[in-house]
Amino acid sequence: MSAMDEGNKGQEAISDGVVFGHRVCQTKDAQWLCLDNMYQKFYRNNLYDIGGTYIEDVSDFWFLYRTETVGDIFLLHLLVSNRHETSFNISVSFGNEMNIDKKNGIVYLPKDLKELQFSKQKEMSQNYITTYSFTDLDVDALMDRKLYIAVSFSDIEDKGIKQEVIDHVKVNHDFSILMTDPICTDFVIESADGDKFRVHKVLLLAHSEVFKAMLKEDTAESQNNYVKLVDVCTDDLRGILEFVYTGTIKDIDAANFFNLLMLADQYNLKGLRELAQYTLSQQLCTDNALEVLVVADMYNSDILKQTTLKFIKKNVASLKSSTFKEIKNADLIRELCEYIVPKD
Structure with a gap:
C-alpha cells in the first residue's frame, strides 16, 4: 500500500480536512495535520514536509516540522509557511498527551486548541508555531502509526468573540x-x-x-x-x-x-x-x-x-x-x- 493510500486510510479513520502530502485540502476545512513514519524520523533528526492547504487550486499554507533529540527527550518543532503576504490566526493542539487509536493505527494529540496570531507576514515567510516534547515511550507508541495534530485557521479580522475574552468572562x-x-x-x-x-x-x-x-x-x-x-x-x-x-x-x-x-x-x-x-x-x-x-x-x-x-x-x-x-x-x-x- 502506498504512502498516500495509508494517509487516506488514516484520514477516513479520524475525520475530513486532513493535511497530508500534496492532497488538496481547503484552508477553511483544515482539521488535522497527518505526520507519517514518525518513529523513524525522531531517530533521524531533520526538517520534514507535512503538506499544505489551498484556496480552490492555489497553494495557501504549507506545513513543515523539525525533529530534534535533547538527552532522552524527543522534540517536534512545528512550522508553517504562507504562500502570499497575509495576516492569519492558526490554532493547533495544545499539549502533547497522546491518544492512541489502535483499531485504526493512528495517534492523535488533544483536540483542545491554542491560537496564535501572525500579522502582515511577508510572502513565503516560515513561521514557528510550537514545539511538542515526547519521551522514548511516546516514540515507541508511534511505531507503525501516524501522528495527527489538530489544526484550524481563522481570519485575523474575524469579528467573533476571541477565546481569551471568553476565558476572561469565565x-x-x-x-x-x-x-x-x-x-x-x-x-x-x-x-x-x-x-x-x-x-x-x-x-x-x-x-x-x-x-x-x-x-x-x-x-x-x-x-x-x-x-x-x-x-x-x-x-x-x-x-x-x-x-x-x-x-x-x-x-x-x-x-x-x-x-x-x-x-x-x-x-x-x-x-x-x-x-x-x-x-x-x-x-x-x-x-x-x-x-x-x-x-x-x-x-x-x-x-x-x-x-x-x-x-x-x-x-x-x-x-x-x-x-x-x-x-x-x-x-x-x-x-x-x-x-x-x-x-x-
Whole structure:
C-alpha cells in the first residue's frame, strides 16, 4: 500500500480536512495535520514536509516540522509557511498527551486548541508555531502509526468573540457565593445519604446534557423541582455542584476523583471529566497506578490510560499491588503486558 493510500486510510479513520502530502485540502476545512513514519524520523533528526492547504487550486499554507533529540527527550518543532503576504490566526493542539487509536493505527494529540496570531507576514515567510516534547515511550507508541495534530485557521479580522475574552468572562463569573448563600434557587438535589442541596436549574442545564434532559417540562423531576441521586454520596455531590458553580474543585486532595470521573461520565460533565483525568494523572503512584488504569479503561479515558501505562512501565513495582489480582478484564491485562514487555 502506498504512502498516500495509508494517509487516506488514516484520514477516513479520524475525520475530513486532513493535511497530508500534496492532497488538496481547503484552508477553511483544515482539521488535522497527518505526520507519517514518525518513529523513524525522531531517530533521524531533520526538517520534514507535512503538506499544505489551498484556496480552490492555489497553494495557501504549507506545513513543515523539525525533529530534534535533547538527552532522552524527543522534540517536534512545528512550522508553517504562507504562500502570499497575509495576516492569519492558526490554532493547533495544545499539549502533547497522546491518544492512541489502535483499531485504526493512528495517534492523535488533544483536540483542545491554542491560537496564535501572525500579522502582515511577508510572502513565503516560515513561521514557528510550537514545539511538542515526547519521551522514548511516546516514540515507541508511534511505531507503525501516524501522528495527527489538530489544526484550524481563522481570519485575523474575524469579528467573533476571541477565546481569551471568553476565558476572561469565565474567570470573572464565579458563582461560588450562590452555594453559600443560595438565593433564588428553583431546584433541590438530594444525595444518597439524605443531604439536600438547593440549586439553580440554569447552571445544571448549562453544564450537563443529562441534567438538561432530566429537567424537561414533562419529567417528574422538572414538575416536582426535586431529584434524589441514589448513587451519589454527599461528598461527591458537593464536589459536582462545586464544579458546576465555580468551574473547579478547590480542595483537590480531599476529593475522590475516582468517583468523580465515573460521575462525570455518567452525567456528561465534560469539564469535570477533564479535571478528574488530569488530577488522577498527577496523583499516580505505585500504590494506585493499577486502580487508575482500570478506571481509565472502564470510562474510555484514553489519555489517562496512556499516561498510566507509561507510569507502570517505568515503575514496575506497581504490579505488586493487590489490585493486579483483582483485575478481571483479560483484554486489559493483555494490553498491559504487551505495553510493558520490551519490543524485540
